[in-house]
Amino acid sequence: MARKSYPGGMSTTPTTDWLRLDQQICFSLNAASRAFGGVYRVVLKDLGLTYPQYLVMLVLWEHGDLPVKKLGEHLRLDSGTLSPLLKRLEAAGLVRRERSARDERSVEVRLTEEGTAMRERALEVPRRIATATGFDVDEIRALRARLDDLTTALDAAVAEETGGGR
């Protein structure tokens, strides 16, 4: 871990170094994301949920019943991911899916009794996760803010490169 002193200034960054694995922010992010997955796998086992399923439940607990489209907007997921996931939640008895009466294209995702009741048991999850991080609340908040900045910038960059830059 020595070498590579970018003296403080940012301008002099030898190109050769950039490919170094440990320099890759993406790698760290990816690793952290998967490490989180591992913790959630353990913590959520009692509830019988996967991590993406848990995120869906969080949205439903917070916002109540939602059409698939809205659910996807909250989670940045499309129907290709949500449709099978919701089927599994339905098979587990946590949600029902009902075609909307006023718009037959839309499917309403509704919590069942059992799905609603699960919230009580889930209240402990975030605290256990926070403890596992070893970060205090302010640190978590600061990191989260940085990550959200990053996401915003990256989405903008993609939009520019694929959609807008024409």
Added chain:
Amino acid sequence: MARKSYPGGMSTTPTTDWLRLDQQICFSLNAASRAFGGVYRVVLKDLGLTYPQYLVMLVLWEHGDLPVKKLGEHLRLDSGTLSPLLKRLEAAGLVRRERSARDERSVEVRLTEEGTAMRERALEVPRRIATATGFDVDEIRALRARLDDLTTALDAAVAEETGGGR
């Protein structure tokens, strides 16, 4: 509910509901990770690589030929993920897989000429990614350090809960 003071009585934390989606660090991390995936998808399209394939190539460029096991240690991936991925890289002509002569259990992953040559074209990737983040080098390094701390803490927590606490 909530408001139970935290691991050290850290400040008040007025967060009434920890279940709120936007409080979830995991969500931010997950979103950032997928946003990165989107940028890489665009940037790597020219090379014909996916992001995990690119990570494998990075390791090989840095460390030279490696057995599957070592590759997995660098990337935190097991053979269940690597075996099919390496087959695709082999089909693309970027690597060869050869059973080790001195240990027939092991499979050496070797760069082909074409795989080695690709490095030149890949040199531009990290810069394009860095630009897309909108962060300068110091910010990136700071964020990366935080993420690595996080990963270390999370891995330790999982190990404690599943392996060590016996």
Added chain:
DNA sequence: CACAATTCAATTGTGCACAACTGAATGGCC
């Protein structure tokens, strides 16, 4: 040497992410 435990890559099975497409329902516009 024999044999049990371990190591290693591969395979199987489940679940997620995402692009591309399908097909039905809707809404705007003449």
Added chain:
DNA sequence: GGCCATTCAGTTGTGCACAATTGAATTGTG
């Protein structure tokens, strides 16, 4: 009213992550 673009959920196909298992090769121990 009839037509066409759009919206929405679902399906298909590819690729990754990971747990669990398999089977061959190797190592450790007596």
